[in-house]
Amino acid sequence: MSPPTVSARPAARHGWPQAVGAVLTGLAVMIVVATLGLWAAGAAQLPDGAFPRVVAATLATAVGGSVELSGNAGALAQSRAGVTVIPLSVTLAGALVIGAGFLRPLRHRAVASAAELGGWAARLAVLWLLVLVGLALGARQTFAVDVGSGTLNDLAGLFNAAPRVGFTTDVPLTVLFGLLWLAGVLLLAVLVARGAPLPGRLLRFQESVRPAAHAMVVLLLAYVVIGLVIALITAATRGHAPATFALILLALPNLAWLALTLGLGATWDGRVDGPFGLPMPHVLDVLLRTRDVSTLNLRTLTDYDGRWWWLAVVDAILLLAVAFRTAVRSPARIRLWQHALHLGVALALTVLMICLTGRVSAHYGLSLLGIGDLGGGLSGELFLTPRLWQAVGLGALWGALAGLLGGLLALLVRRRVTAPQAP
Incomplete structure (x- = not known):
């Protein structure tokens, strides 16, 4: 048979x-x-x-x-x-x-x-x-x-x-x-x-690529979840529920991942003019609605409201958490400098993705008889663009530091677990 x-x-x-x-x-x-x-x-x-x-x-x-x-x-x-x-x-x-x-x-x-x-x-x-x-x-x-x-x-x-x-x-x-x-x-x-x-020929790369890539996805999703909680609380306490739910269902990652880059110290340039506006948080509309191009970063945010420095704290906590999780799940033979390198490259690429997909640009204008833009709310402009390589460099630096600290914490945990117990 x-x-x-x-x-x-x-x-x-x-x-x-x-x-x-x-x-x-x-x-x-x-x-x-x-x-x-x-x-x-x-x-x-x-x-x-x-x-x-x-x-x-x-x-x-x-x-x-x-x-x-x-x-x-x-x-x-x-x-x-x-x-x-x-x-x-x-x-x-x-x-x-x-x-x-x-x-x-x-x-x-x-x-x-x-x-x-x-x-x-x-x-x-x-x-x-x-x-x-x-x-x-x-x-x-x-x-x-x-x-x-x-x-x-x-x-x-x-x-x-x-x-x-x-x-x-x-x-x-x-x-x-x-x-x-x-x-x-x-x-x-x-x-x-x-x-x-x-494929069998690529298995040797999974130890260096897969844990760091998984960590970045976890980081991005964690920011989306945090943004969702904040948006729901805002809708429940401050009203404007339809606009808030529109934001959640259309552009929540746009703002959540923008906050991630701002916490790293990245700078975005932008301007809001005319009928356009940013739905949430209100601080973005305030800071960007100027005659000239405005700068949006951690410094300008904290100048407006000192509580925004928490963005850097949240970044540090989440990065350290995903770095530690990555190091614990990686083979023990991976060295500290490798943890730092892997996470630094991964976060730099993640920030690059955010900067390329998070750009915003919109404009509208109407002229009659060739005479400029008419007023009355019929013209406006909105744009928000990152300083790309500064953001990517900061991502690499933060990622390398988090990878190093996460690897150290994982090493200490492993030593405590494997240490012989006293009789």
Whole structure:
């Protein structure tokens, strides 16, 4: 009797039905989060049944897609608009679900070939490509801008110059960056999950890469949880519940991870002008609403309210905690300088990711008969950009110090556990 065939089992466990389930589950979670967040923000009241298209545009930007804004106001007027922001709450929800779906069929495995992992990832990529094309084609709409009553409205009607602004997606860029986003999610899932299989040739790298990568994910999620608790307390005690829930469901990681970099000593430059504003905390709107570009860092925050120095304390506590946890879970042969190096590089890369995804830029303006930007709340600007290499350098320094201290604490714990007991 011939022996049972087992070679088909791995492929059967992660075939097309499993890929469809993983992609659709991730997409459904992202749609729910984006829909609830936009509804809380009041986007359901947009005219012309635009709400589903705004949801599609939000999902496209959440995975790195490009949304282009355009405007016109008839033959005698022009409008300009632009926005660059990633709703990281939607991004994080999709990344966690799709990453878990990618790893689920691979659990209880120690080793997997590169061809097997690549084939499983390719199935997800093909399906995700279809999702990206659908989002890019569906995310387009044009709105009429309410210019109010009075002279401005009369002129707009007289010259048939009612301003309109719309958005469309750059389909090639959305597909490209969306696929890169998926590749990053799958790669990070393999790096972070201790039970995920690796090709045999890469097993020797898991001791140096996987613990530090796992520590950074734990750190980022811990900041999101802390931000969620603070936001819920704020909603319960100070009101403005719809705006707070919109923030939670659309941009909570944007602010939580911004706080992480500020606690490290990083500096962000920004400005708020016109109708734009930052929903929470109020201090950001106050510090950035100036005529010139403002500086946002730990010094300016503590000048406004001395309690903000707690950001540095929270950073120190959480970093030391994840560094100690990483060192305890690492093999005893890993040296102190290696702990410092691994965590320093990991935190530097994490800060780089935050700086690249946490940038905010938005502007809108309307001119009539070629005469500048009209007032009355019809123009404004908001931007927030990091001093990139300063932030990355501080991340490397903090990470190295935390890795060293965490390794020392783990070494002391191991010595106490292994010390012979006195008779």
